[in-house]
Amino acid sequence: MKQKVRWTMARDVNGDSKAGVTVWVALDVPTPEEADAWMTRLHPHHHFKVGLELFLAAGPRAVAAWTARGEHVFLDLKLHDIPHTVAGAVRQARRLGVDLLTVHAAGGPAMLAAAQDAAGPALTLAAVTVLTSLSNEVLTAMGAPPARAWVETLAAMAAEAGVGAAVTSGAEVMVLHRRWPTLALVVPGVRPAGTPVGDQARVVSPANAVAAGAAHLVVGRPVLTAGEPLAALAAIKSDAMGAMAHA
Numbered sequence: 001m002k003q004k005v006r007w008t009m010a011r012d013v014n015g016d017s018k019a020g021v022t023v024w025v026a027l028d029v030p031t032p033e034e035a036d037a038w039m040t041r042l043h044p045h046h047h048f049k050v051g052l053e054l055f056l057a058a059g060p061r062a063v064a065a066w067t068a069r070g071e072h073v074f075l076d077l078k079l080h081d082i083p084h085t086v087a088g089a090v091r092q093a094r095r096l097g098v099d100l101l102t103v104h105a106a107g108g109p110a111m112l113a114a115a116q117d118a119a120g121p122a123l124t125l126a127a128v129t130v131l132t133s134l135s136n137e138v139l140t141a142m143g144a145p146p147a148r149a150w151v152e153t154l155a156a157m158a159a160e161a162g163v164g165a166a167v168t169s170g171a172e173v174m175v176l177h178r179r180w181p182t183l184a185l186v187v188p189g190v191r192p193a194g195t196p197v198g199d200q201a202r203v204v205s206p207a208n209a210v211a212a213g214a215a216h217l218v219v220g221r222p223v224l225t226a227g228e229p230l231a232a233l234a235a236i237k238s239d240a241m242g243a244m245a246h247a
């Protein structure tokens with residue numbers, strides 16, 4: 001029986017289930033075969049984010065097979081629908097044995113509460129706040145508040161609904177951690193110093209993300225496109241661990 005990922009601060013970074021900060025490698029690849037090849041190549045790392053592209057290509061059975069053999073899966077489906085529909089989807093995700101599942105906080109309090117009720121104790125929901133692709137200009141045009149205010153409103157809604165985690169950019173992690181210390185913060189756009197940022201507008205180093213209060217780091221291309229992926233992953237974990245040692 002797999003242990004649930006623990007959120008408490010510890011003095012090490014994952015590879016095992018007692019980690020305080022978890023580094024999730026985003027397997028943004030188009031086939032289950034490529035995902036399998038990465039899992040083998042990155043052994044003994046066992047924490048992988050499966051997004052919409054891979055999920056639609058590989059299907060739920062592949063995800064269930066990965067979790068059954070001991071991989072930890074963060075299923076990034078960003079669910080957003082009426083409460084009844086989202087609750088049903090969460091129940092199905094739960095059956096796959098995944099650790100983390102994303103839902104859009106903008107689905108509202110009733111959707112979040114229904115999702116949390118369906119998740120049960122073994123599955124942690126991560127509420128997506130504001131997509132980092134949305135600028136303040138676009139948010140204004142959509143009739144929404146500026147990013148910082150909207151992120152805080154959505155994080156408050158997630159915490160109120162009892163959701164365990166929230167996805168946020170490195171820019172907001174510190175303020176969210178201070179206001180809602182029980183929300184485990186998931187930070188994508190992580191870039192070690194000197195790595196290309198790609199299409200990420202706002203990036204943060206592993207150490208800075210952890211120092212600001214991140215519990216989960218999501219990293220894709222800095223590992224998948226590295227000449228030495230395992231070494232790149234080890235460097236990211238070591239940077240994150242350095243920040244924990246000074247926490």
Ligand code: C5P
Binds near residue numbers: 131167188200221222
């Ligand atoms: O390759 P890179 O490290 O930029 O990958 C980041 C991962 O995190 C991708 O899977 C991306 O979809 C996801 N993500 C993100 N920004 C968000 C939410 C999720 O980059 N705001």
